[in-house]
Amino acid sequence: MEYEAIIGLEIHAELLTASKIFCGCATTFGAPPNTQVCEVCLGMPGSLPVLNQKAVEFALKMALATDCRINEESVFARKNYFYPDLPKGYQISQYELPLAEHGHLDIRAGGETRRIGITRIHLEEDAGKLIHSEHRPVSFVDFNRTGVPLIEIVSEPDMRTPEEAVEYFKGLRNILLYLGICDGNMEEGSLRCDANISLRPMGQSEFGTKAELKNMNSFRFVKQALEYEIKRQRALLEAGKEIVQETRLWDTAQGQTASMRGKEETHDYRYFPDPDLVPVRIEAAWLEDLKAGLPELPTAKGQRFQEQYGLPAYDAEVLTGDKALADYFEACVKEFPQPKQVSNWIMVELLRELKTQDAGIAACPVTPGALGKLLALVEKGTISGSLAKKVFEEMWATGKDPEAIVKEKGLEQISDAGALEAAAQEILAAHPKEVADYQAGKTKVMGFFVGQLMRKTKGQANPQLANEIFQRLLE
Amino acid sequence: MALTKEEVLHVAQLARLALEPGEVELFTRQLNDILAYVEKLQELDTSGVTPMAHVIPVFNAFREDEVKTGLDRDAALDNAPGREEGSFVVPRII
Numbered sequence: 001m002e003y004e005a006i007i008g009l010e011i012h013a014e015l016l017t018a019s020k021i022f023c024g025c026a027t028t029f030g031a032p033p034n035t036q037v038c039e040v041c042l043g044m045p046g047s048l049p050v051l052n053q054k055a056v057e058f059a060l061k062m063a064l065a066t067d068c069r070i071n072e073e074s075v076f077a078r079k080n081y082f083y084p085d086l087p088k089g090y091q092i093s094q095y096e097l098p099l100a101e102h103g104h105l106d107i108r109a110g111g112e113t114r115r116i117g118i119t120r121i122h123l124e125e126d127a128g129k130l131i132h133s134e135h136r137p138v139s140f141v142d143f144n145r146t147g148v149p150l151i152e153i154v155s156e157p158d159m160r161t162p163e164e165a166v167e168y169f170k171g172l173r174n175i176l177l178y179l180g181i182c183d184g185n186m187e188e189g190s191l192r193c194d195a196n197i198s199l200r201p202m203g204q205s206e207f208g209t210k211a212e213l214k215n216m217n218s219f220r221f222v223k224q225a226l227e228y229e230i231k232r233q234r235a236l237l238e239a240g241k242e243i244v245q246e247t248r249l250w251d252t253a254q255g256q257t258a259s260m261r262g263k264e265e266t267h268d269y270r271y272f273p274d275p276d277l278v279p280v281r282i283e284a285a286w287l288e289d290l291k292a293g294l295p296e297l298p299t300a301k302g303q304r305f306q307e308q309y310g311l312p313a314y315d316a317e318v319l320t321g322d323k324a325l326a327d328y329f330e331a332c333v334k335e336f337p338q339p340k341q342v343s344n345w346i347m348v349e350l351l352r353e354l355k356t357q358d359a360g361i362a363a364c365p366v367t368p369g370a371l372g373k374l375l376a377l378v379e380k381g382t383i384s385g386s387l388a389k390k391v392f393e394e395m396w397a398t399g400k401d402p403e404a405i406v407k408e409k410g411l412e413q414i415s416d417a418g419a420l421e422a423a424a425q426e427i428l429a430a431h432p433k434e435v436a437d438y439q440a441g442k443t444k445v446m447g448f449f450v451g452q453l454m455r456k457t458k459g460q461a462n463p464q465l466a467n468e469i470f471q472r473l474l475e
Numbered sequence: 476m477a478l479t480k481e482e483v484l485h486v487a488q489l490a491r492l493a494l495e496p497g498e499v500e501l502f503t504r505q506l507n508d509i510l511a512y513v514e515k516l517q518e519l520d521t522s523g524v525t526p527m528a529h530v531i532p533v534f535n536a537f538r539e540d541e542v543k544t545g546l547d548r549d550a551a552l553d554n555a556p557g558r559e560e561g562s563f564v565v566p567r568i569i
Contacts, residue, residue, distance in 0.1 A: 024543030038545030
């Protein structure tokens with residue numbers, strides 16, 4: 001039987017505020033344990049939370065960027081559960097009245113555009129970090145992360161393939177980075193993804209029983225975990241067995257998901273409005289201000305790249321799919337105002353290097369200015385296009401300026417007709433058979449002559465000039 | 476609407492409390508007394524009142540995004556059940 005996967009994602013993004021959501025403690029990552037804590041985030045009796053306005057603004061920006069309907073009034077609620085990462089015994093979150101609802105994000109996957117619904121975006125506080133001892137039956141608790149502001153972005157179960165899920169996740173991350181409200185660092189956990197996935201026979205409208213997947217801290221793991229889960233659930237269904245509704249953890253080393261068994265299986269959070277916090281009311285004027293202050297978002301930037309720089313849709317999409325890459329492109333065009341050529345270099349040479357190193361554009365040792373200079377050298381005829389690729393590799397390895405590399409290695413293109421002609425004459429003298437062939441009408445051997453000249457000059461001969469010289473000498 | 480012993484045990488489990496049999500009896504009775512007392516509120520006619528999350532009409536009590544020095548680590552760990560190298564130490568859960 002053919003099955004169809006139904007996937008929904010819950011994305012948690014830590015907001016880039018300086019202080020926590022309900023107290024003034026710093027949010028810096030990597031501080032020594034329990035050095036960024038106070039009475040409020042430790043949940044000491046008598047302490048009171050006060051909402052960080054910037055956290056609300058950041059969340060609203062995300063809501064606006066994903067076309068959500070923003071609730072005029074929203075309320076914080078207590079989500080009660082007992083676990084050592086939560087000193088109060090409850091997490092302050094939002095339940096019945098979240099900040100925003102009914103948004104969407106358009107993604108491209110499998111060659112088509114699909115609209116993925118966003119159920120809600122709400123604000124909440126992050127929990128602490130537990131480190132389990134390897135030798136003793138104890139855990140160490142660090143509350144520095146407790147109270148760091150988070151937004152949870154819940155999607156509709158609109159995705160049908162792991163690829164779509166990854167594209168949606170990438171799209172959201174990109175917007176978060178464009179807005180500058182989250183650093184998007186999945187390794188450090190500032191951006192996290194849980195997935196709900198179920199299968200149903202093709203054509204059936206009801207959903208099957210779902211599993212919740214956790215612990216996937218990269219795009220690759222999200223894809224692998226979903227692929228694994230589809231296989232696992234399909235095998236169970238085909239064997240006539242039932243899917244158990246449970247939370248499963250992705251195990252990177254084993255390449256599979258495993259049941260979490262037991263922990264918090266009783267989802268009985270007994271939510272109720274937090275009496276310590278007054279409701280949030282979003283005035284229209286405030287929203288207008290935020291809307292006016294939104295930066296150019298990926299879709300708009302892609303549109304502009306097509307119009308302003310005459311780039312094809314594909315180039316525009318790739319370049320704007322990463323804000324840092326888009327910025328790099330524009331900085332490079334400033335230095336060398338031939339957008340399509342810049343785009344070609346970035347998309348072919350630069351992205352290939354980045355891919356082999358599994359790094360983002362931030363790790364690129366070649367500055368946009370330096371790449372612009374390199375392209376200008378090709379344009380002026382100082383070096384040939386094929387040598388430019390070698391110079392680029394050298395720039396990547398050493399971080400040096402292209403002009404310095406060209407000079408140092410003596411790579412300037414030889415455009416001195418006299419010097420090339422002498423070399424060309426030597427080549428003709430050494431290959432009488434090919435000369436005869438050419439004169440008999442086999443003009444294809446021209447390629448051979450130019451190739452010989454290139455070899456003799458270590459690739460530095462101006463190819464166009466070389467052609468002209470041979471033609472003249474052979475007539 | 477009386478609370479059953481099973482419900483008391485369920486709530487105790489959620490709060491990770493281990494109750495003695497005698498305590499289950501006691502808390503069931505006490506919790507039911509409290510509920511019966513609060514039940515009196517049901518007599519009030521609230522049909523014309525908009526549901527509210529807060530009793531006073533105050534909104535948007537915000538603070539600026541400013542970092543303030545918190546507790547000294549030693550002070551933070553003063554009430555810890557156990558402490559080691561700056562961390563709280565608790566029984567291992569998973």
